[in-house]
Amino acid sequence: MSVKPSEEDKEELLLSCRYGDLEDIQSFVQKYNPESLADIRDENGNTILHMTCGNGHMDVLNHLLPLLPPSLLATQNEALSTPLHWACINAHLPIVQALVQHKEGPGIDLIDIKNSAGRTPLGEAEIAGWDEGAKWLVGVMNLDDAGGSQEQEGAEEEVVDDAQDIEVEIQDADGQIATMSISRPKNPESPQKPAEQP
Numbered sequence: 001m002s003v004k005p006s007e008e009d010k011e012e013l014l015l016s017c018r019y020g021d022l023e024d025i026q027s028f029v030q031k032y033n034p035e036s037l038a039d040i041r042d043e044n045g046n047t048i049l050h051m052t053c054g055n056g057h058m059d060v061l062n063h064l065l066p067l068l069p070p071s072l073l074a075t076q077n078e079a080l081s082t083p084l085h086w087a088c089i090n091a092h093l094p095i096v097q098a099l100v101q102h103k104e105g106p107g108i109d110l111i112d113i114k115n116s117a118g119r120t121p122l123g124e125a126e127i128a129g130w131d132e133g134a135k136w137l138v139g140v141m142n143l144d145d146a147g148g149s150q151e152q153e154g155a156e157e158e159v160v161d162d163a164q165d166i167e168v169e170i171q172d173a174d175g176q177i178a179t180m181s182i183s184r185p186k187n188p189e190s191p192q193k194p195a196e197q198p
Helices: 007-019 022-031 034-039 048-054 058-067 070-074 083-089 093-101 107-112 121-127 131-140 144-153
Strands: 166-171 177-182
Touching: 007 022, 007 048, 022 034, 022 058, 034 058, 048 058, 048 083, 048 093, 058 093, 070 107, 083 093, 083 121, 093 107, 093 131, 107 121, 107 131, 121 131
Parallel strands: none
Antiparallel strands: 166 177
16 A cells, blocks of 8 residues: 555554554554554654553554564663563553563563663563562573573582572662562473463
8 A cells, every 4th residue: 555644643543552442553554554553653752562562452462463573572762661661660461471472572682671761671660569570570581691600600510499489689770689589380391371361
């Protein structure tokens, strides 16, 4: 299609994503080329994913993800926040899980992106006091780098009890250290998977 959305159409789409109006979003996609979705921004550089994820609209996210380039999941606004930052600030666990687990997206690398305040999505979850989300993020993070230096320091091999909880220390942008316990899955051969969301 050669028809391009007007600025007013783009603003309307951003509002539809903000308020979760799936029918209006579907109408936009039918009328215009779905590729135009990736380029739409508001005055602060927020994408349609920022609006959708920040407001917890899972049905809209499920509709949009197959239509968008995977790189849009890591797109930062003017404050360098990603859609995952916004989902963490507003404590939307199904959204957080969908973004990180999107099979064609950046995956756990999204958790390491820092905004202009120097905070990762995990840091935002901690500041918001959202323990459930922070624990989930820590549970899926790649913690190999943290364990590598400990292996070199210890002369003897450490035996890990599968029933034992893992203690993780996380430093935020202000230098504050938070300690979090993560329970291991009962059966290490079948790791815990988050419940599937509708």
